[in-house]
Amino acid sequence: MVASLPRLAVLDNLPITKKERETSKTIVSEFYEYLPYKHNRKKNVVNILQKRETGTSGVHYRNSSKLKQTYCYGKSQCFFSRSLSAASLGLQCGPPYIQCPALVIYIRKKISGFVLGNSSTILPTRALWLFGTLDGEIVVVNHETGNLVGYNSSIGMINSVLGLCWLKKYPSKLVAGFDNGCLKLFDVNHMPAKLGDRSCGSGAVHFEDFEQLTSVHVNSMDDQFLASGYSKGVALYDISTGKRLQVFTNMHREPINVAKFAHHSPCMFATSSFDKDVKMWDLREKPENPCYTASSSRGNVMVCFSPDDLYLLVSAIDNEVKQLLAVDGRLHTNFNITSTGSAHNYTRSYYMNGRDYIISGSCDEHAVRICCAQTGRRLRDVYIEGTESGKSIFVQSLRGDPFRPFNFSVLTSTMRPTAKQEIIKVNLLASSHDADESSRDQGIYPYCGL
Incomplete structure (x- = not known):
């Protein structure tokens, strides 16, 4: 506060000394x-x-008073x-602590899974939110217009949607996993943009069940996907044939939370578990021994690759977030986010702006931390506010926008079981006035159809 408010003279009824100002500047520049x-x-x-x-680059050189002319190639x-x-x-x-304007979409049903539109080059302008509900519904929404794009609710089956993943080369298709172990491949183009239509489930491709499922992830070639859950192993599926190719057992000492393929290699994948380990695997080798194992001090909630596969972003319970070198698991960046002391403060982190920055949020807190992925220094703490006064909201999940810098979305939750959930869009580059105008222009109003 002292560093960001240079004209502040008194704090807590005490005058601010010159030494305190210098100390605050040092702390701010370091962290x-x-x-x-x-x-x-x-x-x-x-x-x-x-x-x-x-x-022109605008870069001055010592031996010249003129600007060096450069043309816009590559970098x-x-x-x-x-x-x-x-x-x-x-x-x-x-100040580095801000409360951001937001665009909000309201959901009446409890959301169990949340994925932003993928960054496929085939349809680079699609602005889709994909989410599943605890009642077994799969919903696709255009977050720029607020319009419903696709809806599916299977007949005679009410099972929570716990795993969702877009295909990369076929951006209209997605794999969904349910808590009863059911796995399906859907095509958004064959899903009606109408709520309550239950006739569309027959068009989905079914896969062999995976019991106690919690997560699915498709590889870079769109030919295979992994399923993981409340077990110590994962299953590998072939998308074209619908067959389960192999089950890898005893990969961890405790259940695997997340299994993620690399973005560019269809054979490499990482797993994270509450046993505090993150492991890298190669399908070309017998998955009896991992390529390497990296450990956290607390149970791991999730892991994900950077967009270029150079790094792994690991999130453990209660704000233990770090970046590892994907090649060998060595520590690259420790983000030093303050812990709360809660054993149930589940933290999730993702990349933003390519691999330049990371966003991190926890289920017992309403702040999203934005940090530089290379230095670990904090850029901002964004406090998410609910639209209802006096309502405490928490970060359940979050994603960075793959197309727009310093844009991300947050799935929030509350302590009240009957409260509507909110998916909040945050644009750090927009002012409050811009956000209000954008909300009205784009027609993004409360979406209460579910």
Whole structure:
């Protein structure tokens, strides 16, 4: 607070000394980012756009008073994109603890699974939220328009949807897993955009059941997927034939929470478990021994690969979040998020802006932490507010937007069992006025159809 408010003279009825100001600046520079991508001063968005238009980098050299002219090849485009993001965020820049404006979609049913639209190059503009409910419904919503895109509710079966995953090469298709072990392949194009229509379940492709299922994940080639659950092993399925190829047993000492394929290698996958271990596996080898094992001090809630597969992001109970080198499991970044002391504060973390930043939230807290993936320094703490006054909400799950920098979505929950759940869109680059106007322009209003 002292560093972010330079004109503050008195705090808690005590004058702020020069030494305290210097100490606060040191702490902030060590643990926090003032602006993204190591920018240490605010820049003008118009100037950056002009430099991008003319091809100037804006970099001064000691032996020349003129700007060196560079043209936008390769990394230059990335440079301008990051500079624009930093400048835009700088317009909203205040203390590193902010309460963000949000666009909200309300859901009456309890949501059990939540996935954003994939980043496939086939349909790069699709802005879809995919989620499942505890009543066995699968719902696809366009979060830019608020319109329902697809709906499925199986006849005569009320089982919670616990696993969801988009296919990458076929972005209209998805694999869903239910708590009774049922596994199905759906096509959104064959799902009616109408609530209550229960006639669409017959078009799904069925797979052999996997008991006590909690998670599914498709590989990079869209030819196989993994299923895991309340067991110490995983099952491998062939998508084209619908057959279960193999069951790998005793991979961990306790049940596996998540099994994730790499983004680019169809044979590599990682598993995480409450036994405190994260393990890397290779399908080309007999999965009797992992490629390596990395351990946390608490039980692991989840693991995921960075978009380029260079890193693993590991989230353990109560804000223990770290980044490992995917090649050998060595520690790369420890994010040093303060723990609460709760053994039931389940933490989930994902990448944002490619692999530049990570977002992390926990089920006993209403804050989303945004950290630089390379340095571990905190960029912002975003406190998610409910739309109803006095209502405490918590982070159940979250995802970064694969197309828009510094945009993410949060699935929230409350202590009241009858309360509606909210999926909240957060745009860190927009002001409160922009968010309100965008909400009205896009027609994103309370969605209470379920």
